[in-house]
Amino acid sequence: MRLLEVNDLTVTLNVGERSATIVDKLSLTLDRGRCLGLVGESGSGKSTAAMAVIGLLGHGNLSARGSVRFQGAELIDAPARTQRGLQGRDIAMIFQDPMSALNPVQRIGDQIVECVRAHETLSKKEAQALALEALKRVGMPDPPAMMRRYPHQLSGGQRQRVMIAMAIVFKPKLLIADEPTTALDLTIQAQILALLKQLSRELDMAVLLITHDLGVISDMADDIVVLYAGRSVESGRTADVLDHPGHPYTRGLLAAHPSIDQATERLNPIAGMPPPLWDRPQGCAFAPRCDHVQPTCTQRVPDPVALGTPGHLAACILAGNTETVAATR
């Protein structure tokens, strides 16, 4: 049984009469101890997909269809009780900005203890012991002193460690990390990424890593799903996708960012910009920006095509056509 199995997950935003598809038939699987990277630009639907997985879409304007199975149990349309039972215990989440995720006027220790006791009936002492253990596990210097501090007394990296400590108190099976290092400095990012790897190993925890940074993905993820305008355009083993990208968007993303190790003469940007949410094009959403667009591209959404290595899929009618791929390199 897979730990997480998402099939045809579709999330729509409904405002009055209008509705827009934010996530469109997304499928993915994730096992314990593995890391799956969800890559995309702003508006690609990566955070919304993660919110649907952990059941945080709420009952507002967003509605989810399709299937999200966690340890075999269906979560879409499951009673709120079932979802709450998993949230924070088996599935935990950390966010980009730890400052806005922490209460500024409550001590760190009290916040973790409150979070622990919300999930389990424990005495304050027992909860404090769990909090201390979690802070130790995430490598906080002097955990007992940290328990007494307020968020503003911590650095950005320490705050993110506190968030991670809070998330792993119950040793979750799945950690969703939404841009966990985007707000951090380079040297602190390296520390936090190393910590996430170590925790995944120690706790046999799966990590669903959401990021726009292909470098971070390359470093962390075993598998990768590239999202564009709410759809998966390419997926597979990270090394396969990054070394032999099959979709023109993935190739474009790789070519658009310079390398630190090699001099680049000129960057090759992707022309134009991602389509607006309320006005997604017919057919392949990337077609208006694609150098290789064919007449059929604008008529129907291309099906995923299996490429050379197992599990490597690209949703492009030209994918697998080696001549075209070579020509666009």
Next chain:
Amino acid sequence: MMHVRRPVLEVQGLSVTFAGETVGAFGKRPKPFRALDEIDLTLNNGEALGLIGESGSGKTTLGKAIVGLVPLSAGTITLEAGDAAADRRGRARKVQMVFQDPYASLHPRQTIGQTLAEPLRIHKAVPADAIDHMVAQLLERVGLMPHHALRYPQHFSGGQRQRIAIARAIAIEPSMIIADEPVSALDVSVQAQILNLLDDLRRERNMAMLFISHDLSVVRHLCQRIAVMYLGRLVEVAPANALTRRPAHPYTTALLSAVPRVHAGNAPVHKPIVLAGDIPSHAAIPSGCPFHTRCWLYDKKGKPAQCRNARPPLAQHEDGRQSACFFPKEAASA
């Protein structure tokens, strides 16, 4: 390059101290702290200099000091052989700025045309009846359409707004622009468009550019020289290729190794140097070399007393490199 090299900007012994004049919420007066400490820097026409460093390193303050947005405590800033502090308007003619957030840096109630016409009018860059024509030209030059002049910022995407901010900066043909994280708020696919535009403008107008960024790959691509800052000081200044290939300061080495690499598959096995701890606060800058508390080379060399006791000066090395480390030759290999 066809043009003669001449310095556009000369910064000498620049220090900026924030005095903590405001009284905090609990009646405490914050201690004064030194945001910039004895900065020496030269920038030639047509040259792009990348300024990198982590948050709190002072890179944005340095940019602001050059355009005159923060008062100097010591030192001089000379723009094209004229003291910058003397004349505000004269300074604005020579140096213009592009900011990080294109949503905050454009006036929401002014049309794009009004925004672009303002510097032309104030500096009398073109005759009044030629302003509209000039605005249209500027818009076309940055990849927009002349009719966009009638629209408001809200009608544009982040990338387009950054193009408008760039058009405003180059309108009066400054000899230098300071771009502070100009692409950090943009998506990767749009970033490359803006970076190419900045590079083209620098070349065709022979402008100097101070490019402030935390993204080392972008800086390496765009700039001929790179300056690395740590706790308000310059720790290394060198040509971009030399600095990225063989850094002469252990902090630069650590920064470079922390850049997440794409293509782990065919690249050599890469093991990042993970620096211990956080960047020290400005209120408690370590003695001696300010980096020694996190320095891997200091540990590797058995904690030499020199690093704790004396502050290494930004010393000149071969091929135009400068580094503030006592052991520059050993800094490249971790």
